[in-house]
Amino acid sequence: MESIAIEGTTKTPEVRLNPENGVIEIKGRSIPENSIEFYRPIIEWLDEYAKNPNKKTTVNVQLEYFNTSSSKCILDIFKKLESLKKARNEVMINWYYEEDDEDMLESGEDYESIIRVPFKMIEIVD
Amino acid sequence: MHFDIDQYYSRLNSGEVILAYKGSISSELITNVLEVLDAKLEDLVIEKSIKKKLYNVLVESLQNLYHHIDDLPETSSGKFDVHFGIFVITKEGERYKVSTGNFIKNNKIKPLQERLDRVKSMSKDELKTLYKQILNNQDFTKKGGVGLGLIDMAKRTDGQLDYKFSEYNQEYSFFNLDIYV
Numbered sequence: 001m002e003s004i005a006i007e008g009t010t011k012t013p014e015v016r017l018n019p020e021n022g023v024i025e026i027k028g029r030s031i032p033e034n035s036i037e038f039y040r041p042i043i044e045w046l047d048e049y050a051k052n053p054n055k056k057t058t059v060n061v062q063l064e065y066f067n068t069s070s071s072k073c074i075l076d077i078f079k080k081l082e083s084l085k086k087a088r089n090e091v092m093i094n095w096y097y098e099e100d101d102e103d104m105l106e107s108g109e110d111y112e113s114i115i116r117v118p119f120k121m122i123e124i125v126d
Numbered sequence: 127m128h129f130d131i132d133q134y135y136s137r138l139n140s141g142e143v144i145l146a147y148k149g150s151i152s153s154e155l156i157t158n159v160l161e162v163l164d165a166k167l168e169d170l171v172i173e174k175s176i177k178k179k180l181y182n183v184l185v186e187s188l189q190n191l192y193h194h195i196d197d198l199p200e201t202s203s204g205k206f207d208v209h210f211g212i213f214v215i216t217k218e219g220e221r222y223k224v225s226t227g228n229f230i231k232n233n234k235i236k237p238l239q240e241r242l243d244r245v246k247s248m249s250k251d252e253l254k255t256l257y258k259q260i261l262n263n264q265d266f267t268k269k270g271g272v273g274l275g276l277i278d279m280a281k282r283t284d285g286q287l288d289y290k291f292s293e294y295n296q297e298y299s300f301f302n303l304d305i306y307v
Contacts, residue, residue: 010157010160010161010164011157011160031160031185031189033153033156033189033192033193036266065178065181065182065185067182067185067186067189068186068274068275068278069189069266071261071274071278072261072264072266072274075261075262098174100173100174100175101174101175101178102175103175103178103179103182103282104178106254110254110257110258110261113258114258114261114262
């Protein structure tokens with residue numbers, strides 16, 4: 001299975017999907033008008049990955065901004081990870097937020113309350 | 127009598143204006159505006175958390191505008207660009223005001239007004255609960271939205287929003303939304 005590396009733009013995040021070490025990274029800004037198109041290949045990759053996953057999957061989400069359209073796609077990604085966890089794989093979501101960004105911390109907590117996967121809230125201090 | 131959009135625009139465009147735009151609202155425009163604003167907000171001396179809140183509200187309000195504009199029929203749209211909208215950011219004292227304006231079909235006013243009133247009246251916890259409920263249960267609409275923009279903005283600004291519908295003709299009105307950060 002191939003890894004995916006997408007560079008970030010002013011409206012879309014940097015994405016790294018690595019099947020070798022089971023590390024998934026989403027970083028930067030996610031504010032496209034229509035996020036379905038952007039996230040489709042990521043969701044498809046996760047479906048494929050779930051067939052033969054790494055023993056441990058680590059997800060690092062470090063977003064500066066995301067819009068409501070992306071919030072739905074991010075939930076879809078997390079739901080895929082929840083299925084992975086249900087199938088008795090180890091899954092961990094690290095949710096990074098900048099110091100004082102309470103809205104971003106709250107968003108992470110919202111996901112944590114919906115998705116049955118362990119979350120770690122990590123504050124980034126300048 | 128037609129609602130005077132030029133007059134409304136110049137009224138908005140007074141005081142401490144950070145950015146004002148009147149015309150076609152496209153995806154490219156939004157990208158450009160957000161880039162300009164990103165640089166402008168860097169220059170303003172504001173707390174990082176306020177800057178982030180403001181930027182988030184700008185993104186949602188511009189994209190709401192982009193998704194929900196009703197175009198006037200060609201016969202009466204002569205003086206307006208395709209997908210016409212208004213977008214103005216001003217500083218009022220310690221607050222920032224983000225104003226958007228767009229045409230809306232009169233038959234859509236009632237449901238929108240009900241939504242606005244409902245969102246305005248909700249507490250932060252109620253908004254949070256509603257947000258999660260919709261996020262978890264709603265699929266994407268035809269327009270590619272999720273119906274969360276308004277709730278998201280209210281949640282971030284503690285419901286500090288005002289709106290106005292001004293009748294333009296028998297079929298259309300002009301919808302103005304002000305959000306305070």
